[in-house]
Amino acid sequence: MFQRYTCIEEGVEMGKSQVKNNIRKLRFNHDEMTQEQLAKKVGVTRQTIIAMESEKYAPSLELAFRIARIFGVPLEEVFYYTPEDE
């Protein structure tokens, strides 16, 4: 009767995020790019890259696109969503 809705605020999750990513792997594959270098390229602080890599922070859609663009891959190769029940 009642449909269950899950609300995901963009760029809000601060616990373990359900939005996972391959940033660490992609950095390694791109001449072992450092977190600092990636942070400068996408215009955020190194702490934000650390938070994203440890999946404590899910970025906004705009930042996600900027990161994917830096690595030259589609968005879904960088970020993927894992529902809680999986």
Place this chain on the structure above:
Amino acid sequence: MSYQEKNITVSLFSHLLIGVYYLANLLPMIQSSELVAGRLYALWSIVIAVNIVVNIIASILTNILLTIVEAIRSRKYEDPQFIEDERDKLIGLKGIRSTYFTFSIGVLLSVFAFIYGQPPLMMISLIVLFSILAEIIGDVSKIYLYRRGG
């Protein structure tokens, strides 16, 4: 610890000092039941003015000190890049939400104190006290969010 975290820590300590100064002056007045309007007006003015000035000066001093420390550490001068990204803005907004929430509860409690027979001077003293407390809680919540999400 990022630049923002250092800045918030400085802000927290300055708010704690202001809070201690305010309580150290207010509590003796309450204990002796001598809420003199003139002395209280002076105390409120000092606390509010110092709060504003300290917020500005602490921010500028933190910027200068961090630039010097960074230049000494890296042994070269670079234009400091204290960028504020989306995560910083988000944490800032959450901190402000905690501040306003605490302050709202404080104002409500102060009004209740007035309704239940406390003098108006006590009500305003409590509102000033809760404004300092709200700033402290806002800073603590920001530091907590930085630790949790970083």
